[in-house]
Amino acid sequence: MAPVVDTLRLTAEQALGLVERQEVSPAELHAAYLEAIGERDGELHAYLRTVDAPEGASVPIALKDVISTKGVETTAGSKILSGYVPVFDATVAARCKAAGLSLLGKTNTDEFAMGSSTENSAWGPSRNPWDPTRVPGGSGGGTAAAVSAGLAPWGLGSDTGGSIKQPSALCGNVGLRPTYGTVSRYGIVAFASSLDQVGPVAKRVRDVALLYSIIAGRDPHDSTTVELPEPVRLPEADRLDGLRIGVPRQLESLDAIEPGVRAAFERALELAHELGAEVGECDLPTSYRYGMPCYYLIAPAEASSNLARYDGVRFGPRTDAATYREMVERTRDEGFGAEPKRRIMLGTYALSAGYFDAFYGQAQKVRTLLIREHREALARFDVIATPTSPTVAFPLGDKASDPLAMYACDLLTIPSCLAGLPGLSIPCGLSDELPVGLQLLGPQFGENSLFRTGYALEQAIGFDTVPLRWRTPEETA
Amino acid sequence: MTWEPVIGLEIHVQLKTQTKMFCRCPVGFGAGENTQTCPVCLGLPGALPVMNRRAIEWTILLGLALGCEISEQAVFSRKNYFYPDLPKGYQVSQYDLPSCKNGIMLLPTANGDRVIGIVRAHLEEDAAKTIHVGGHSGRIGGADFSLVDYNRGGTPLVEIVTAPDIRSADEAKRFLQLLRQTIVELGISDAEMEKGTLRVDANVSVRPTGSDELRTRTEIKNMNSFNFIARGIEAEAERQIRVWESGEDVRQETYDFDAATGKLTARRAKEEADDYRYFPEPDLVPVEPSLELVERLRSELPELPAARIRRIEADLDLDRAMVLVTGGLDRLWEETVAAGADAVAAANVIANAVVGAGVEIDAVAPTELARLVEARERIPRAAFDEAIAKLGDVGFSADSYLAQEAVSDTAELEPIVDAIIEANPGQVAAYRGGKEGLLGFFVGQVMKETQGKANARVVSELVRSKLTG
Numbered sequence: 001m002a003p004v005v006d007t008l009r010l011t012a013e014q015a016l017g018l019v020e021r022q023e024v025s026p027a028e029l030h031a032a033y034l035e036a037i038g039e040r041d042g043e044l045h046a047y048l049r050t051v052d053a054p055e056g057a058s059v060p061i062a063l064k065d066v067i068s069t070k071g072v073e074t075t076a077g078s079k080i081l082s083g084y085v086p087v088f089d090a091t092v093a094a095r096c097k098a099a100g101l102s103l104l105g106k107t108n109t110d111e112f113a114m115g116s117s118t119e120n121s122a123w124g125p126s127r128n129p130w131d132p133t134r135v136p137g138g139s140g141g142g143t144a145a146a147v148s149a150g151l152a153p154w155g156l157g158s159d160t161g162g163s164i165k166q167p168s169a170l171c172g173n174v175g176l177r178p179t180y181g182t183v184s185r186y187g188i189v190a191f192a193s194s195l196d197q198v199g200p201v202a203k204r205v206r207d208v209a210l211l212y213s214i215i216a217g218r219d220p221h222d223s224t225t226v227e228l229p230e231p232v233r234l235p236e237a238d239r240l241d242g243l244r245i246g247v248p249r250q251l252e253s254l255d256a257i258e259p260g261v262r263a264a265f266e267r268a269l270e271l272a273h274e275l276g277a278e279v280g281e282c283d284l285p286t287s288y289r290y291g292m293p294c295y296y297l298i299a300p301a302e303a304s305s306n307l308a309r310y311d312g313v314r315f316g317p318r319t320d321a322a323t324y325r326e327m328v329e330r331t332r333d334e335g336f337g338a339e340p341k342r343r344i345m346l347g348t349y350a351l352s353a354g355y356f357d358a359f360y361g362q363a364q365k366v367r368t369l370l371i372r373e374h375r376e377a378l379a380r381f382d383v384i385a386t387p388t389s390p391t392v393a394f395p396l397g398d399k400a401s402d403p404l405a406m407y408a409c410d411l412l413t414i415p416s417c418l419a420g421l422p423g424l425s426i427p428c429g430l431s432d433e434l435p436v437g438l439q440l441l442g443p444q445f446g447e448n449s450l451f452r453t454g455y456a457l458e459q460a461i462g463f464d465t466v467p468l469r470w471r472t473p474e475e476t477a
Numbered sequence: 478m479t480w481e482p483v484i485g486l487e488i489h490v491q492l493k494t495q496t497k498m499f500c501r502c503p504v505g506f507g508a509g510e511n512t513q514t515c516p517v518c519l520g521l522p523g524a525l526p527v528m529n530r531r532a533i534e535w536t537i538l539l540g541l542a543l544g545c546e547i548s549e550q551a552v553f554s555r556k557n558y559f560y561p562d563l564p565k566g567y568q569v570s571q572y573d574l575p576s577c578k579n580g581i582m583l584l585p586t587a588n589g590d591r592v593i594g595i596v597r598a599h600l601e602e603d604a605a606k607t608i609h610v611g612g613h614s615g616r617i618g619g620a621d622f623s624l625v626d627y628n629r630g631g632t633p634l635v636e637i638v639t640a641p642d643i644r645s646a647d648e649a650k651r652f653l654q655l656l657r658q659t660i661v662e663l664g665i666s667d668a669e670m671e672k673g674t675l676r677v678d679a680n681v682s683v684r685p686t687g688s689d690e691l692r693t694r695t696e697i698k699n700m701n702s703f704n705f706i707a708r709g710i711e712a713e714a715e716r717q718i719r720v721w722e723s724g725e726d727v728r729q730e731t732y733d734f735d736a737a738t739g740k741l742t743a744r745r746a747k748e749e750a751d752d753y754r755y756f757p758e759p760d761l762v763p764v765e766p767s768l769e770l771v772e773r774l775r776s777e778l779p780e781l782p783a784a785r786i787r788r789i790e791a792d793l794d795l796d797r798a799m800v801l802v803t804g805g806l807d808r809l810w811e812e813t814v815a816a817g818a819d820a821v822a823a824a825n826v827i828a829n830a831v832v833g834a835g836v837e838i839d840a841v842a843p844t845e846l847a848r849l850v851e852a853r854e855r856i857p858r859a860a861f862d863e864a865i866a867k868l869g870d871v872g873f874s875a876d877s878y879l880a881q882e883a884v885s886d887t888a889e890l891e892p893i894v895d896a897i898i899e900a901n902p903g904q905v906a907a908y909r910g911g912k913e914g915l916l917g918f919f920v921g922q923v924m925k926e927t928q929g930k931a932n933a934r935v936v937s938e939l940v941r942s943k944l945t946g
Contacts, residue, residue: 068523081522088516090523185760187523193759222525223761302759305555308566309520313625324617328559351557351754360756 005032008150008466012207015059015153030054030102037105037151045126046136046146047105049073056102061211062146062155065106066113067198068187069093076189077109077121077139080310080335082317090187091222092156092198092215099214104152107142111337112307113163113191115139116409119400120339127396128171130434130467134393137167137409143201144171148467154202154211158188160195161295162388162413165425168201169388169437172427172465174208174454175201177413179444180420181226183212184219190306192299195417203465205426205454209234212447233448235455240275243453246282246381254288256390256408260431265387268428268438271460272385272453282377282384286369287415294370295414296407297350297363304347307340342403367418374419378443383453386412388425388437416441424450427463435463479686480721482714483694484643484679488656490539490635490666491603491674492532497631498602499526499569504633506672510626518631520564525760528553532633533576533764535665536600538774539635540577542659542781543595547771551576551599551764556753561617561625562604570601570636572755576764582639582659584652585786587795593652594640605630635666641680641691646707646714653677653703654803658782661805670701679710682727683717692721696731697741709734712741792820800828805838812843818850826850830865840869848875857883859929883932887939890923890931894939897922908944916940 005015005024018024024032034050041047048065051072063069066076068086070093075081089097096103110120118126118141126141128134129149136145140157144167147155157164159177168175176199183198190196200211213232218225247269251257257265273279312318312331319330336344350359377384390411399405416423421441428438438457442450466475497504500517516524537547554572580595606629611621637656643649657675660668668675682694697713700706712734717727732741782802789807790798792814801807806827813823826849831841849864856864856878864878884890897919898905908915919940923931 074522076522084522086516086521086523088521088524185523186525189522221527223527224759301756305557305567305754305756308557308559309522309564311559311561311566313561314519314564315521324561324623325559348754351756353752353754356754356756 005029006150007033007036007153008470010150010153011204012059012153012202013204013210019058026057026059026100026102027054030060030104033060033104033152036149040129040149041151043127043132044129044145044149044151045124046107046142046149046151048075048077048108048123048142050105051103054102056097056100058100058102059153060104061096061101062104062107062143062152063093063096064140064143064155064157065109066158066189066191067093067106067156068189069103069106072103072106074106074189075123076113077111077123078335078337078340079122080316080332081189082122084316086187088187091184091219093187095215096156101214107140107146107155109142110139110339112189112303112340113139113158113160113196114303114339114343116162116166116406117394117396117399118142118167119396120337122337125396128393130172130469131393134395134434135170137170137389137393139163140167140201141171144168144173144175147171147173147201147203148465154200154207156198156211156215157201158191158196158198159417160191160299161417162410164199164201165413165423165437165439166389166409168425169427169439170393170435172435172463172467173201173203174205174427174458175199175425176208176212176447176450177417177423178212178216178447179422181224182216182228182445182447184215184222184225186219186221192302193306194302195295195299205424205451205458206234208424209447209451229445230448233451235451237452238275238456238459240272240277240453240456243272243277243383244381245269245272245277245279245453246377246384247279248284248288248377248384248386249281250284250288251386254390254411256411257387258391258431261387261390261392261436264429264431264436265385265438268457268461269385272457275456275460277453280381282381284373284377284384284415286366286373288411290366291370291415291418292407292411294363294366295410295418296346297359298367298418300343300347301350301360302347303340304344304351307336307344310335339403370415371419374416374421374441375443378446382442382446382449384416384441386439386441388413388439392431392434392436412439420444422447422450424454426454426458426461427465428457428461429463433468480683480714480718481644481686482646482710483641483682483684483691484645484649484710485641485694486639486643486649486653487678487680488637488639488653489676490637490660490668492535492633492635493666493674494529494531494535494633496529498529498532498600498633499631502631508628511628513628514630518564519627520566526569526758528761528764529633532600533766534770534774535663536576536598536635537766537771538663538777539637539660539665540580540598541771541775541778542663543577543580543582543598543637545577545580545595545598547766548574548576548578549765550574553758553761553764554755555758556755558751558753560604561623562607562630564605564627564630568602568604569758569761571599574763575599582652582656583783584648584655585783585790585795585799590783591642591648593642596638596640598635598637601634601636603629603632603634641682641694646710649679649710650703650707651799653706654799655782658803658805662779662782670703677706679706679713681710681713681717683714683721693727693729695727695729697734698731699733701736705734705736708739709741712739716741793824797821797824797828800824804828804832806832809838809841809843809846813847813850816844816847818847822853823847823850826853826865830862831868834862834866834868836865836869840871842868842873845873845875848879852879854932854934855883856881857930858924858933862929883935884927884930885932885935887935890927890936890939893923893926894919894936894943897926898943905944919944
């Protein structure tokens with residue numbers, strides 16, 4: 001008889017231990033997760049498709065549907081890629097395979113990773129395991145919901161302006177957006193090339209560090225990647241003596257931050273202080289004032305170009321018409337949903353002759369200021385701390401018809417993305433019985449210090465990753 | 478009022494690297510359709526470009542040969558537009574920061590060097606090949622269907638843009654001959670117009686001679702030989718002169734040159750101006766060649782064609798020097814002269830007889846060629862021609878041909894000359910009436926009669942004395 005595996009509570013590191021000690025076979029483990037998916041994913045819709053026949057000598061993994069998987073349909077949450085089966089593996093998928101990780105399935109995402117709730121998926125929204133009337137965040141809501149609900153021990157997401165960190169926060173997971181250039185983008189369906197980064201999502205900081213060590217490092221297929229300057233270190237210490245944590249003074253006046261989120265964030269800072277860290281004030285004035293508008297020029301500009309290849313000529317669905325131009329127009333009109341269309345229009349406008357200097361050109365200058373501002377803050381502090389999301393998970397439909405309100409979800413995650421810096425989100429408590437995320441930002445290649453900080457805080461906070469409604473009476477007590 | 482053309486050229490050169498610009502698919506002709514492709518050059522989702530180091534180096538090498546400044550930082554941009562030959566919906570091309578800029582090429586002329594400015598030479602990727610089936614225009618509009626072969630897509634392409642410094646169709650042609658030879662000698666491209674590895678568009682305007690204004694220009698495309706380029710430019714300049722002289726204005730248009738009719742056809746004007754929405758390609762890093770690399774490439778530059786023309790012209794004349802150098806014949810010529818041949822005679826024999834016989838130039842032994850040049854009037858014509866034809870054979874020796882004597886005995890030749898004069902009274906009258914060029918006709922007839930065994934110089938003297946006597 002197959003051993004009972006409690007996927008809801010199992011961390012990736014524990015799962016690896018089970019396989020290593022041969023208490024559970026890789027196939028049994030894979031099957032256990034498929035069973036959990038069978039039980040709980042009808043409600044959550046974290047997965048767009050699952051893979052039944054496991055290949056791999058280790059634990060399974062969920063991959064966001066923007067990650068190309070050879071022989072397995074990859075749609076990036078868009079109708080325009082329905083039926084598209086890649087002929088090659090993304091480098092991160094290949095590295096997971098090489099590490100023996102078996103592919104559980106492809107997880108839901110906002111179309112082309114554009115969104116903060118997964119409601120923009122052409123295949124229907126995912127739901128938050130803590131409260132299925134609420135969104136799991138986005139764009140990587142599928143991976144986050146899967147990890148939180150025990151439908152995968154870990155997974156990979158992609159983050160352009162917060163798509164790993166924000167859903168991790170809303171679902172009570174740990175998520176890392178790595179330093180730009182440390183993880184290959186080869187095979188990732190591109191949204192905004194100068195911002196896109198792949199990163200891990202799991203229940204625990206050590207799981208995230210472990211998965212990061214599997215996927216990181218230079219890839220000859222991606223010219224923007226570099227070798228890690230130092231190896232990934234799995235964190236062990238539970239003290240933070242000597243660590244300098246900076247808190248942007250601008251948070252004070254950001255009304256968008258909910259009181260419950262602010263309270264949990266401040267408790268986490270107190271804990272950090274108790275663990276020996278110095279907590280001080282830093283200054284990121286441009287980031288919170290101009291980060292969002294800057295992002296919503298650069299990202300759509302790059303997207304308008306990256307999404308030009310979806311013309312129906314070589315792959316994906318095609319709507320036939322009398323002329324080439326009409327065929328392309330109709331294919332794109334029927335294939336893209338409202339959000340990609342909106343961003344293609346924004347981006348096309350920002351790059352147009354006569355507007356380039358005022359929009360795209362200006363945004364690049366602001367980006368340079370953001371980089372400088374973060375560098376200055378990180379010269380005085382080892383880590384910058386903010387809440388990850390200004391709010392906890394919100395009800396489905398709440399912001400779906402208000403793009404600006406939806407864009408504001410990423411207010412706190414966007415600036416460091418523009419600066420190319422790493423960010424780790426860890427759960428730091430509950431507000432209204434929903435998880436709150438703590439965002440830790442570091443300098444370029446500062447992942448090890450984020451892991452160390454995140455791990456120590458994780459121990460001190462003692463956050464229970466099991467959604468309240470699935471806890472046993474003993475756990476609740 | 479007289480007019481002068483103002484001509485600028487845009488030249489595309491396909492580099493003969495082994496692999497494509499941004500992926501490692503092979504570059505080459507003749508493979509089955511869409512067999513030299515991969516996720517990158519098909520623009521599949523998630524595929525990323527990786528630069529071809531050799532293509533970068535060759536572009537810099539060309540830039541150095543054209544006297545360009547080599548940019549410490551060159552940047553690839555995206556040129557965005559929809560067309561089925563462009564799989565990504567954008568072409569990756571250097572734009573505002575090209576690898577090479579502000580160069581010059583010296584074009585030797587009888588009145589000194591003409592300085593032709595090189596505005597820029599930049600690297601980009603070639604588009605795929607489309608075939609539009611059905612319809613009549615050969616264009617995508619009106620076609621029943623279109624086929625795309627992505628083998629060519631992503632081939633490295635250098636675009637060279639000249640300043641509007643060229644002043645005649647002939648000058649354009651000679652500039653292109655010299656540029657082509659430079660490219661071929663650098664070993665970076667076959668630069669063959671028939672194969673499309675060299676493509677030229679011309680920007681043409683005219684202005685009153687001596688003025689320095691720049692009037693509205695038009696662009697001519699689809700010219701697939703240097704001669705057609707010259708004819709196209711000439712035809713367009715004449716057309717513009719007629720337009721201005723009739724009191725109308727030349728409109729900015731693009732013309733296709735039809736080689737069969739020699740006519741220019743205006744392309745249908747677009748309703749909207751192109752907006753390519755250029756921005757720096759975020760999937761690539763800037764090209765920052767080290768000073769050491771640039772200096773190494775500079776040190777590898779061979780003596781360039783323009784310099785060689787100037788050097789060998791001293792012993793010849795500009796036209797012969799140009800023919801030898803742009804034909805890749807000057808090295809053989811120099812060695813042949815060094816082996817004792819007369820400079821002008823050697824140039825004539827090489828440019829006419831040797832090239833005409835289709836001999837492989839690199840296989841020719843200059844010492845044997847020099848002996849043939851020296852003996853060319855002494856030995857029978859037939860023997861000379863045969864020897865030239867076999868020049869490229871392994872171990873060729875001129876000995877057996879030099880042993881043959883042409884018939885120089887006037888007593889033996891006189892009856893033949895007399896008979897031919899008698900048989901061609903019309904030509905005789907014409908010659909005596911002043912058409913001295915007909916001398917060759919008579920000599921030719923004698924050679925034919927003697928099966929090439931007569932000494933041409935003796936025959937021609939004999940004929941001349943008979944006709945004038």
